[in-house]
Amino acid sequence: MAFRLFPSGRGLAVALALAALAVSLAARADSVAVDVDGLGGEIEDNVLKFLSINNLVGDELTERQIQRAHRRALGEIRSALQPFGYYQPVVKTDLQKQPAEGEEPAQWRAEYEIRPGPETRIPSLVVEASGEGRQVEAVQQAIAESELKRGERIVHSRYDATKTALLDAAYASGYLDAEFTASQLRIISGQNRAEVELRLETGPRFHFGPISFEQSVLNDDFLRRYLNFEQGEVFDTDKLTDLQLALTDADYFSQIEIEADRDKALLPPDGAAANEADRLPQLPVVVRATPRAPQKYSFSAGYGTDTGPRIGAGMELRRINRRGHKFRADARLSVVRQALSARYIIPIDDVARDSLSFGAAIKSEEFGDADTTNYGINVIREDGWRYGRRQFYLNLERENYTFGDGLTEEAEPRSADLLYPGITISSQIADNNLRTRKGFSVTADLRGGSEAALSSTDFLRFTLRGASVLPLGRKGRLLTRGEFGTIETDNFDALPPSQRFFTGGDRSVRGYDYQDISPEDADGNDIGGQYLFVGSIEAEYLVYRDFGAAVFFDAGDATNDTSADLKRGAGIGFRWLSPVGTVRLDVAHPFDDPDSDYRIHFSLGPDL
Numbered sequence: 141m142a143f144r145l146f147p148s149g150r151g152l153a154v155a156l157a158l159a160a161l162a163v164s165l166a167a168r169a170d171s172v173a174v175d176v177d178g179l180g181g182e183i184e185d186n187v188l189k190f191l192s193i194n195n196l197v198g199d200e201l202t203e204r205q206i207q208r209a210h211r212r213a214l215g216e217i218r219s220a221l222q223p224f225g226y227y228q229p230v231v232k233t234d235l236q237k238q239p240a241e242g243e244e245p246a247q248w249r250a251e252y253e254i255r256p257g258p259e260t261r262i263p264s265l266v267v268e269a270s271g272e273g274r275q276v277e278a279v280q281q282a283i284a285e286s287e288l289k290r291g292e293r294i295v296h297s298r299y300d301a302t303k304t305a306l307l308d309a310a311y312a313s314g315y316l317d318a319e320f321t322a323s324q325l326r327i328i329s330g331q332n333r334a335e336v337e338l339r340l341e342t343g344p345r346f347h348f349g350p351i352s353f354e355q356s357v358l359n360d361d362f363l364r365r366y367l368n369f370e371q372g373e374v375f376d377t378d379k380l381t382d383l384q385l386a387l388t389d390a391d392y393f394s395q396i397e398i399e400a401d402r403d404k405a406l407l408p409p410d411g412a413a414a415n416e417a418d419r420l421p422q423l424p425v426v427v428r429a430t431p432r433a434p435q436k437y438s439f440s441a442g443y444g445t446d447t448g449p450r451i452g453a454g455m456e457l458r459r460i461n462r463r464g465h466k467f468r469a470d471a472r473l474s475v476v477r478q479a480l481s482a483r484y485i486i487p488i489d490d491v492a493r494d495s496l497s498f499g500a501a502i503k504s505e506e507f508g509d510a511d512t513t514n515y516g517i518n519v520i521r522e523d524g525w526r527y528g529r530r531q532f533y534l535n536l537e538r539e540n541y542t543f544g545d546g547l548t549e550e551a552e553p554r555s556a557d558l559l560y561p562g563i564t565i566s567s568q569i570a571d572n573n574l575r576t577r578k579g580f581s582v583t584a585d586l587r588g589g590s591e592a593a594l595s596s597t598d599f600l601r602f603t604l605r606g607a608s609v610l611p612l613g614r615k616g617r618l619l620t621r622g623e624f625g626t627i628e629t630d631n632f633d634a635l636p637p638s639q640r641f642f643t644g645g646d647r648s649v650r651g652y653d654y655q656d657i658s659p660e661d662a663d664g665n666d667i668g669g670q671y672l673f674v675g676s677i678e679a680e681y682l683v684y685r686d687f688g689a690a691v692f693f694d695a696g697d698a699t700n701d702t703s704a705d706l707k708r709g710a711g712i713g714f715r716w717l718s719p720v721g722t723v724r725l726d727v728a729h730p731f732d733d734p735d736s737d738y739r740i741h742f743s744l745g746p747d748l
Contacts, residue, residue: 169200170237172209172248179254183224190220193250203237206248210235217254223296226256227329259293260327264335267302273315273342282309294334299325303338310342314375316402316423317343346375349406349422355429358392359462363427365491366390375400375423386492387429392459395430434458445742446645446654448475464491476654479503493524507637508658508666512541514638528567535560535587536594539636544665556636559594562587570609570748575717577617580608581748597634601627603672607748615682619747623648623696625672632670632700640668641698644707646743648674649696651709651730653739658698669698673706680715688715692726707732713741721745 174194176187188194193209214231221229232253237246267286269279286302287295303323310318322339348369353360366386369379380398387396406422440452450473457467466485472478481501488496496519503514516537523530537558563586570579583605589595607621625641632640644652658666674696682688690713697704711728726741 170203170206170246170248171199172196172201172206172250175249175251177251177253179256183221183226183256186223187217187220187252187254190216191252192216200245201248203246203248206235206250210250213250213252217252221254221256222327224256225260225293225295225334226258227260227327228257228332230255230257258332260329260332260334262288262290262292262294262334262336264333264337265290266322266337266339267306268338269306269310269340269342270321271315271318271340271342272345273310273313273318276310276313276315276342278309278313279306279340279342282306288336294325294327294336296325299336306338306340310340312377314345314347315342316346316375316405319343344421346402346405346423347371347420348373348375349424351425351427353427353429355393355427355431357431357459357462358464362462362464362487362491363387365487371422372420380425383427387427390464390492391436392432392464393429394432397428399426399428400424432458442744443742444646444744445740446647447477450474463487476506477503478505489523495522496520497522505638506655507640508642508655508668510541510543510637510665510667512539512637514539514636525565528565530566531564533562533564535562537638539638541637543661543667544663554636556596556634557594558589558596558636558639560587560589560599568748573746573748574719574721576609576747577611578609579748580606582606596636597629597631599627599629599635599639601625601639609747612679612681615688617680619676619678619680621674621676623672623674627670629670637668641670641672642666642668643672643674643696643698646724646726646741649676649694649707649709650692650711650726650741651694651728651736651739652707652733657696657707659700670700671702671704672696672698673704682715682717686717688717689713690715690724690726692728694728711738718744722747 172193174188174191174197176184179187192212193206196205196209210233213233217231218229221227234251236249236251238249239246265288267283267288268274269283273279282302282305285305287298288302303320307318307320318340320339321341322337324335324337326335326337327333328335348371350371351364351367353363355363366383368382369376380400384396384398387393400423402423404424406424434457436456436458438452438454438456442450444450452470452472454468454470459465460467464487467483468485469482471480479501481499483497483499485495485497488494498517498519500517501514503512503516505512505514514537516535518533518535521532535558538555539558540553540555542553564583566581566583568579568581570576570581585603586601588600589598591598603623603625605621605623608619610618612618627635627639627641629635642655642658643649644657645654649657656666659669661667674694676692676694678690678692680688680690691711692713693708693710695706695708697706699705708731709728710731711726713724713726716723721744724741724743727738728741729738730736
């Protein structure tokens with residue numbers, strides 16, 4: 141049999157003609173625009189979502205495709221309106237073609253004028269619960285908060301939300317067999333009526349059963365101290381969620397799985413239970429945990445105009461023994477501060493929040509014009525309380541320091557010994573810790589030492605810090621912060637620089653150098669003050685996505701008397717809401733420093 145690889149001359153001409161026609165048609169492909177009138181808001185959005193022809197806008201189309209999509213439009217519009225309670229709309233449709241000009245494609249325009257018609261309302265509404273849990277607060281609250289109201293327009297999403305909320309409330313309250321004996325939304329379109337019937341039977345209330353752990357690195361007795369429920373208590377899904385979060389935050393395990401399987405519930409046979417508690421259905425709880433690596437290493441690097449370049453490294457032993465003890469060691473290095481520290485941590489009492497730790501540290505740090513080296517050991521008892529965190533501590537320190545270059549008689553090396561107990565109380569509430577739109581934080585610290593108990597001088601030191609963030613419209617924020625400090629002592633000169641007050645810098649009074657606001661000695665060295673006053677107000681506005689601008693005014697002083705001469709600074713700044721916190725680049729003018737016109741500040745971190 142003979143065959144030709146190439147077509148004959150006549151066949152080739154036909155093929156080329158067809159190809160040219162296809163290219164011509166493709167080049168002249170039509171397009172369509174859609175216009176919907178008579179609606180607005182979410183109803184119009186839903187109609188546009190349902191319309192097939194609207195999904196073709198911007199595509200290259202044939203006339204057949206456009207006509208087919210237009211024919212479907214009437215049914216799609218009806219379907220899109222029904223979830224909002226409109227079952228008898230009046231729709232006028234029109235499809236017009238604007239002739240092509242030259243090589244330009246034809247433009248089609250589809251217009252839909254929609255009158256939703258009469259509202260379908262709810263004259264008959266039944267939403268109720270029966271069974272043991274009918275009077276449970278969560279179930280009654282779900283019924284009371286339903287957006288389904290007799291006499292109002294039926295909205296399908298409200299029906300679905302009510303149904304889901306009612307079942308979720310029953311389940312979360314321990315009624316795991318809850319089910320609807322009736323769940324019906326009946327539409328009588330000819331009468332514009334909707335009849336709603338939701339009847340929930342809660343069934344019996346389940347309770348927590350035996351609790352077991354499947355893991356191999358910690359004692360079960362220690363892990364049981366994380367439990368916020370006991371066997372026999374009413375089953376509550378929120379308590380299981382809290383347990384999972386607490387175990388995750390403890391950082392012993394990489395994965396936590398909590399099983400409470402309804403099919404494994406313990407249901408005693410009829411008549412077999414000796415008392416009421418034994419007759420309650422119980423749900424066994426199994427906690428399966430995958431351990432993390434026993435060691436964790438961390439490295440960090442950064443830059444701030446206060447500190448200059450900085451680097452850090454840390455090591456943590458997540459579990460030294462089966463009782464959950466931990467050990468941490470850290471090294472931090474910057475221009476103004478170098479530190480080595482170690483801490484041994486013992487979980488106590490409420491182990492999810494409370495700990496007792498023993499630490500030691502060596503720090504070299506600049507305070508104003510003072511160079512210090514501090515050797516210290518401490519014990520800290522930390523716990524959670526209703527409004528935040530508390531720390532009770534006892535510090536024993538020796539601090540060696542010099543003011544200025546250390547060459548003058550006034551700047552000779554000095555040392556101080558301190559033994560002081562103290563308490564720090566902090567509270568923070570924020571809608572988002574990294575990108576706060578609304579929130580506040582407060583921290584108070586009180587400490588004191590006595591010359592009769594190993595300290596170089598008697599002193600009592602108190603500081604109070606606060607910050608707040610409030611929304612300014614949709615894209616703006618108002619940020620305020622303040623700080624107050626006071627020291628009571630009869631011998632301020634014997635108090636080392638680390639216990640005195642300095643201010644100025646990125647997070648205090650911008651426009652001034654880091655810790656440059658302070659009383660001075662006879663040689664002009666900043667030596668720290670007995671009182672501290674700082675205040676700041678800032679307005680911030682997002683200009684594009686996560687990038688914004690800010691204007692601010694700061695004022696503050698560190699002084700040896702209560703009549704503070706506040707140093708003022710103001711300026712403008714750039715903001716970037718990065719994944720790790722707010723990046724701030726500020727240009728500030730100091731009003732009370734004749735030697736400087738402006739100062740640039742760069743910092744990174746949360747706002748509270």
